[in-house]
Amino acid sequence: xxxxxxxxxxxxxxxxxxTGLLGCLLMLRRSAMLGDAISHSVLPGIVMAYLLTGQxxxxxxxxxxxxxxxxxxxxxxxxxKRFSVQNDAAIGLSFTFLFAVGVIxxxxxxxxxxxxxxxxxxxELAYIPLDLWTTPTGLNLGPRAFWILLALAIINISFVGLAxxxxxxxxxxxxxxxxxxxxxxVWHYVQVVLVSLTVVAAFEVVGAIxxxxxxxxxxxxxxxxxxxxxxxxGLSCLWGITASIGGYLLAWWSGGTIAGAIALIAGIQFLxxxxxxxxxxSKA
Amino acid sequence: xxxxxxxxITFREPNIRFVVLGSIFMGISAALVGSFAYLRKxxLVGDTVSHSVLPGICIAFLCIGTKNTPILLLGAFIAGWLxxxxxxxxxxxxxxxxxxxxxxxxxxxxxxxxxxxxIIQHTGNAAQTGLDKFIFGNAAALLxxxxxxxxxxxxCTIVLVSIFFKxxxxxxxxxxxxxxxxxxxxxxxVLLTSxxxxxxxxxxxxxxVVLVASLLIAPAVxxxxxxxxxxxxxxxxxxxxxxxxxxxxxxSYLAPAMPSGPxxxxxxxxxxxxxxxxxxxxxxWARFRLGQNNKRRVxxxxxxxxxxxxxxxxxxxxxxxxxxxxxxLRNNKTLEAIEPYKRLCRKNLAIQKGSAYQLTxxxxxxxxxxxxxxxxxxxxxxxxxxxxxDHVHEDAESIEHIITPEIEKQLIQLLDNPSTDPxxxxxxx
Numbered sequence: 121x122x123x124x125x126x127x128x129x130x131x132x133x134x135x136x137x138x139t140g141l142l143g144c145l146l147m148l149r150r151s152a153m154l155g156d157a158i159s160h161s162v163l164p165g166i167v168m169a170y171l172l173t174g175q176x177x178x179x180x181x182x183x184x185x186x187x188x189x190x191x192x193x194x195x196x197x198x199x200x201k202r203f204s205v206q207n208d209a210a211i212g213l214s215f216t217f218l219f220a221v222g223v224i225x226x227x228x229x230x231x232x233x234x235x236x237x238x239x240x241x242x243x244e245l246a247y248i249p250l251d252l253w254t255t256p257t258g259l260n261l262g263p264r265a266f267w268i269l270l271a272l273a274i275i276n277i278s279f280v281g282l283a284x285x286x287x288x289x290x291x292x293x294x295x296x297x298x299x300x301x302x303x304x305x306v307w308h309y310v311q312v313v314l315v316s317l318t319v320v321a322a323f324e325v326v327g328a329i330x331x332x333x334x335x336x337x338x339x340x341x342x343x344x345x346x347x348x349x350x351x352x353x354g355l356s357c358l359w360g361i362t363a364s365i366g367g368y369l370l371a372w373w374s375g376g377t378i379a380g381a382i383a384l385i386a387g388i389q390f391l392x393x394x395x396x397x398x399x400x401x402s403k404a
Numbered sequence: 405x406x407x408x409x410x411x412x413i414t415f416r417e418p419n420i421r422f423v424v425l426g427s428i429f430m431g432i433s434a435a436l437v438g439s440f441a442y443l444r445k446x447x448l449v450g451d452t453v454s455h456s457v458l459p460g461i462c463i464a465f466l467c468i469g470t471k472n473t474p475i476l477l478l479g480a481f482i483a484g485w486l487x488x489x490x491x492x493x494x495x496x497x498x499x500x501x502x503x504x505x506x507x508x509x510x511x512x513x514x515x516x517x518x519x520x521x522x523i524i525q526h527t528g529n530a531a532q533t534g535l536d537k538f539i540f541g542n543a544a545a546l547l548x549x550x551x552x553x554x555x556x557x558x559x560c561t562i563v564l565v566s567i568f569f570k571x572x573x574x575x576x577x578x579x580x581x582x583x584x585x586x587x588x589x590x591x592x593x594v595l596l597t598s599x600x601x602x603x604x605x606x607x608x609x610x611x612x613v614v615l616v617a618s619l620l621i622a623p624a625v626x627x628x629x630x631x632x633x634x635x636x637x638x639x640x641x642x643x644x645x646x647x648x649x650x651x652x653x654x655x656s657y658l659a660p661a662m663p664s665g666p667x668x669x670x671x672x673x674x675x676x677x678x679x680x681x682x683x684x685x686x687x688x689w690a691r692f693r694l695g696q697n698n699k700r701r702v703x704x705x706x707x708x709x710x711x712x713x714x715x716x717x718x719x720x721x722x723x724x725x726x727x728x729x730x731x732x733l734r735n736n737k738t739l740e741a742i743e744p745y746k747r748l749c750r751k752n753l754a755i756q757k758g759s760a761y762q763l764t765x766x767x768x769x770x771x772x773x774x775x776x777x778x779x780x781x782x783x784x785x786x787x788x789x790x791x792x793x794d795h796v797h798e799d800a801e802s803i804e805h806i807i808t809p810e811i812e813k814q815l816i817q818l819l820d821n822p823s824t825d826p827x828x829x830x831x832x833x
Contacts, residue, residue, distance in 0.1 A: 147501070147503075147504050150501055150503055151503060152501075153448055153506060153507055155507070156507060160614060199680070202680075203629075203680040205680070206442075206445060208445070208448045209442055209621050211447075212450070212451060212620075212621040213673060216614065216615050216617055216618035216622075216669050217618070217669060217670065217673040219666075219669075220615055220618070220665070220666035220669035220673075221670065223615075223666040224662065224663075227666075328614075330511060330514065330515060330518070332507050332511045333515050335507070336504055336511065337507075337508050337511055337512065343499070343500065343504070344498065344499070344500070371519075374519075375522075375523060376522045376526075377518055377519055377521075377522040379518065380514075380515045380517070380520075380521075380522065381515070381519050382515070383511050383515020383516075383519075384512065384516045386511070386512070386515070387511065387512025387515060387516070388512075390508060390512070
């Protein structure tokens with residue numbers, strides 16, 4: 121129990137690092153709900169990939185999800201700019217449509233498919249230690265999800281690390297970025313691709329809805345108390361990790377679902393930090 | 405197939421009646437409150453509330469221990485209300501932006517809900533089975549009682565919105581003004597929020613937590629493209645909501661394995677898309693046509709004007725010229741295109757003579773007026789803005805197409821019936 125608990129905490133902490141970084145960027149672009157939109161819209165992509173390849177092979181699912189993730193953000197942008205619809209309405213319109221298409225696909229191919237709405241909505245962290253990755257020679261390398269999320273965390277960290285300056289400029293002053301020859305749009309789409317990738321990976325472990333808890337709540341908590349981009353990013357990851365640990369402990373103690381408990385703890389952390397910062401501000 | 409369609413349309417089976425009527429009433433009340441949410445730039449409130457009701461349902465269940473629908477709905481209502489209160493507070497009292505406030509509230513409430521749900525499942529209480537189905541919704545399972553509930557809700561919403569129409573309208577467009585003229589803004593907001601939460605809570609039963617947001621947003625967005633008047637917009641939104649509900653129920657009846665909720669969403673999406681493209685005036689097709697017509701008009705007017713001034717300079721006779729000649733004369737290749745000349749012919753402003761075109765008397769009059777306003781404007785710029793004569797032409801080139809007869813009259817008056825423009829050419833009257 122102890123070992124598997126450790127695997128769960130480590131894996132969800134890795135997820136928290138990826139989402140913590142991306143969540144900050146989403147928040148700064150005022151598109152926190154884009155994360156929610158992407159996490160719901162990848163559903164038809166996953167179903168299609170599953171139908172076409174006939175297996176739950178991760179790569180096909182990732183490709184399907186990325187196509188849909190980028191697709192939905194293009195769709196939102198198109199509706200917003202071409203039809204001049206306000207941003208939140210464009211988001212709501214797009215992701216509900218794509219999610220509906222996903223549900224319809226599932227119900228059409230219900231016999232051939234071993235996906236159901238439950239697994240899409242919830243996901244289960246407790247299964248992480250059960251799905252092991254073994255080499256052909258039989259060597260046990262630990263949970264598959266751990267390796268996927270480790271790779272993603274490395275990708276995301278290197279993205280933010282390598283493009284730190286570019287991101288900073290293109291988020292805080294897109295016009296200046298454009299003027300100096302950086303392409304804020306390109307960075308935006310790289311970010312969208314990464315969000316889709318991360319969301320799919322998160323999908324299997326925490327489900328479609330609670331991804332948003334990982335993406336936004338730790339970032340929002342960090343946002344309350346940080347004044348610099350690097351501290352914002354760092355604190356966001358930190359809050360995600362503490363929420364993962366706290367959530368696991370809460371779930372272990374109470375017998376509830378881990379993902380739900382993590383989202384709850386993240387929310388409680390946010391509330392506590394909010395109250396403390398309010399008190400500190402009123403004293404100052 | 406056809407017998408099924410006829411059976412559906414004639415409402416012969418009571419089950420069809422319940423599902424169709426339930427979906428329609430649900431669509432109407434959601435569209436109504438959704439329109440106000442959309443106008444108040446809170447389109448995603450539906451998504452937030454729908455996810456946030458879950459802990460309310462779970463706590464209500466934990467309190468009473470059975471699946472008593474009214475009590476569960478009450479719990480859902482309270483939780484949904486609290487989530488909106490939290491979002492509102494976060495937006496106004498902290499530096500958290502609206503999008504993040506929604507996301508934080510949504511995920512925390514839903515997280516708590518899922519957490520409680522699993523705890524309930526582990527208690528082994530047999531009564532809990534199917535509690536989690538609340539998340540997915542199922543319109544096909546609507547019963548007679550639900551339909552009465554939806555009908556009552558829809559009527560209630562319509563009546564309240566018509567009573568407080570003026571107040572809600574002002575609240576949506578200019579909250580500050582509503583406060584300043586002494587409207588009980590807080591109470592009105594409470595009322596509007598309550599109506600919204602009730603509509604969503606009922607919507608979830610048929611649509612599920614994810615898709616219910618569409619019921620609020622899609623009709624409002626689509627309706628916004630059809631009219632400029634709030635009253636009309638509400639009527640259109642309700643009709644679209646009802647239509648979406650009807651189509652969704654229809655499809656899920658034809659293919660019984662199909663859940664109706666997603667089909668309602670798909671139907672609403674395509675109605676919205678059709679509105680974006682095809683709506684008169686605001687749709688992109690209408691706007692595209694408008695732009696194209698303008699461009700064509702400018703093209704035609706330029707040609708008329710060029711022919712007129714060529715005649716004036718004695719370069720051509722009897723207002724007759726070939727497109728190639730005109731293009732050469734003005735040093736503008738685009739004038740070789742033959743379509744604008746054809747359009748002039750169709751409008752009886754010119755007639756074709758071999759490869760050349762001649763202006764009719766109507767065409768000459770039109771051309772004369774274009775030249776007149778062009779030169780009047782040049783004179784106006786030179787006179788009042790003290791621009792040198794060689795700087796006024798470009799500006800007049802673009803403004804001449806939008807000067808109305810009224811402005812023309814004023815210009816003549818202002819410039820005191822001038823006879824020549826800054827270049828020394830006669831202004832034709």
